Structure formats: C-alpha cells, structure tokens
Amino acid sequence: MNSHNPIWKRNLKVLSLCVFIAGIAFSEIMPFLSLYINTLGKFSHQQLNFWSGIVYSGTFIVSAVVSPWWGKLADKKGRKPMILRAGIGMAVVIAAMGLVQNVWELLLLRMLQGVFAGFISNSNALIATETPKSNSGQALGTISSATTAGTLLGPLIGGALTSIFSYRVTFMITGGLLLFASILVLFLVHETDFEPVTEKKLDKASGVIKALRSPRLIFGLLLTTLIIQAANNSINPIVSLYVRQLLQNHGNVVFISGVIAALPGIATFLAASRFGALGDRIGTHKIIVGGFIAAAIFFFLTAFVQNTLELGILRFLVGFSDACLFPQVQTMLTKNSPAKVTGRIFSWNQSAMYLGNIVGPLLGSLVSGLYGYSMVFIVTTIIVLVNLLLFKLNVINNL
Structure with a gap:
C-alpha cells in the first residue's frame, strides 16, 4: 500500500464522485415526475396528486422493507458487490421508466427501484469499514457532502435535459449515469479489509x-x-x-x-x-x-x-x-x-x-x-x- 495514497483515500475519492453522480441521477427526475405521470393518462387534479404521492413514495416504502436483507448479504458477500448490484439494477430500471405506457407500469418500476436500493448506503458502509476509525468522521462527512451536492444539482440538470430532449430520454440518460458510476466502482474501488461473516448466529x-x-x-x-x-x-x-x-x-x-x-x-x-x-x-x-x-x-x-x-x-x-x-x-x-x-x-x-x-x-x-x-x-x-x-x-x- 502506498503510504502517501493508501487505498482508503482512493476509495473515498472514487466513491465520492460516484455518490455525487448517483445523487444527480436520483434527484433529477423528481421535478418532472408528476408532469410525466400526467402524460400517461387523463387524470383529474385529485387523481394526479394521488398518483404522484404513491409513485414517489413507492420506492421508499419498498426500500425500507428490503434494506435489512441487502445489509445481511453485504456482510456476507462484501459491500462492493452490493454497490454494483444496486447501481446496475437501478440503471436498468430507471432507463425502463422511459418506456412505460401507463401509470401502473411506472409504479411497478418505482417499487422495483426500491428493491435495488442501496448504492449510497453501501458506499457509506464500505468507506466506514475501510477507513481508519480516527478519520471516519471526516471521510463520512466528505461522502455525505458529495451526495448532497449531487442531489442539489440533479433537479437543475433534470430540468435542462427535459427542455433539450424529453421526459422519456431523460430517464434513459439517468440510467446511463448510474451505469457509468457502477463501471467506476467495478474498476477503481478495492475492498481490502472485508472478512465475510460466516457465523450462523449472525x-x-x-x-x-x-x-x-x-x-x-x-x-x-x-x-x-x-x-x-x-x-x-x-x-x-x-x-x-x-x-x-x-x-x-x-x-x-x-x-x-x-x-x-x-x-x-x-x-x-x-x-x-x-x-x-x-x-x-x-x-x-x-x-x-x-x-x-x-x-x-x-x-x-x-x-x-x-x-x-x-x-x-x-x-x-x-x-x-x-x-x-x-x-x-x-x-x-x-x-x-x-x-x-x-x-x-x-x-x-x-x-x-x-x-x-x-x-x-x-x-x-x-x-x-x-x-x-x-x-x-x-x-x-x-x-x-x-x-x-x-x-x-x-x-x-x-x-
């Protein structure tokens, strides 16, 4: 390990960039989600509010339920495989949202996005386990700042993309961003201190x-x-x-x-x-x-x-x-x-x-x-x- 640039520092730099990209991807579709739903059928004002709320929250509800299961798998298989699982899975699902023909299909894909959640939380977990405890506060603060920056920039980029292209193309570009972040993780992030959990009691x-x-x-x-x-x-x-x-x-x-x-x-x-x-x-x-x-x-x-x-x-x-x-x-x-x-x-x-x-x-x-x-x-x-x-x-x- 290079003492001047240990692996945990490189992981922090790469994953900060990746969660920045993920923050953009997750937030750039939010400003126009209800407008997109409105193109998928004829809805009254009340119906549009109802569907917007359900489609928006569907991802969070499913994620809250499945996250502990993915966490158990992360402790057994490693955090890097879980980041890749989440990134590639959500890349495909979000790109597919640009192809839906009705609001039910969009709701199903938003819930499926929740199933694949965990890109940012597993990035945090990898940094937490690979970084020396004495530096963990600064490291997790850095990756949190990168996530926040991406989340802030996302709506601006999403608005620009929909103005230039369309709602549907923007979903596909968003999927492409997550795929790019996953490729960076695959080749540039190294999980060196991982010891798989084999104890049945855990x-x-x-x-x-x-x-x-x-x-x-x-x-x-x-x-x-x-x-x-x-x-x-x-x-x-x-x-x-x-x-x-x-x-x-x-x-x-x-x-x-x-x-x-x-x-x-x-x-x-x-x-x-x-x-x-x-x-x-x-x-x-x-x-x-x-x-x-x-x-x-x-x-x-x-x-x-x-x-x-x-x-x-x-x-x-x-x-x-x-x-x-x-x-x-x-x-x-x-x-x-x-x-x-x-x-x-x-x-x-x-x-x-x-x-x-x-x-x-x-x-x-x-x-x-x-x-x-x-x-x-x-x-x-x-x-x-x-x-x-x-x-x-x-x-x-x-x-």
Missing part, C-alpha cells in the same frame, strides 16, 4: 444485536436518524406554500421556492466534512448535541419570519445543523459497531431514514392543514427537542 437480527457492545446506543442512533429525517421532511411539502403566503401571491414563487429549498443542502455541503473532522477530535456526540440545539432554535424562529429573506437565511442556517446530524450519526454507528455487522447496521439506518422520509411529509401536511404553515415549524422544534432528550438518554448515557 444470520438473524437477534444475533447481530448480541454482537453489539451497546445495543441501546445503536438503536438510539437509529431512532435519532428516523426523527432527524421526519423533522427535515415535514417542512418540504409546505416550503413553496409558505413562500407563496409570505409573498402574498406577488413575485416569482416557483423560482424563490427553488432557491430556498436548495439553501440547506448548500450549507450541508460546505460544512459536513469540517464538522466530521472536528468530531473526530472532540467527540462526535458533542457535534450532534450542538446540531440539535441549533436546529431547534432555527426551526422555532422560522415560524415567525415576515419575509422570504428571513426565511432564506434561517433555511441556510438549518443546513449547518443538518451537517452536524445525519453524517455524524453515521460516524457514531461506525465507531460503535463491529466491522462484521457494519453492512447490517447501515441498512437498518437506511430503513430508519426511509421511514422518516415517509412520516415527515405526512406529518407536515397534516399539521399545516389543521393549524397553518407556521405551526409546522413549532411542531418540528418540539420533535427536535424530544430527539435531543432521547439521544442523551439512549446514546450519551451508554457511551
């Missing part, structure tokens, strides 16, 4: 739990992930509506909403690897606690903004608190899990993330419908504070 979740030094700490972190995702995603359905209310129907609502929606991701991209490196030095749990306190303050203040400038500033600041949370939870999972079950633990974390993605928007829509947009931010503040309390009881007290 086939079952109960065996994995017994292998953990502190199961309560790990499950506390998984619960933290679920609540972080639910809190962040509770805001997403109402941001553009909140912008419209603040503008009082004057101004370019779509453009301003797009900018405000992108601001948290930009801040996370800028800060995640830096907070990861700081956590490696002073303790990752301290970074997470700081993130909770900051997030609670920023969400609470957002309920009282008077204009879109104030909203934009607070949403940008929320991105910094985000950088203290999800990537750092992954780092704590890495530092407190045996290498032989890292794939399983990361897949459980992915399932928790997907459940948060489902619960959050439902909660946001329900609260805004009953009590107004401002109350969504108040409720989210309470959720963050509850998460901080649970984190202290279940994680910090078990360190």
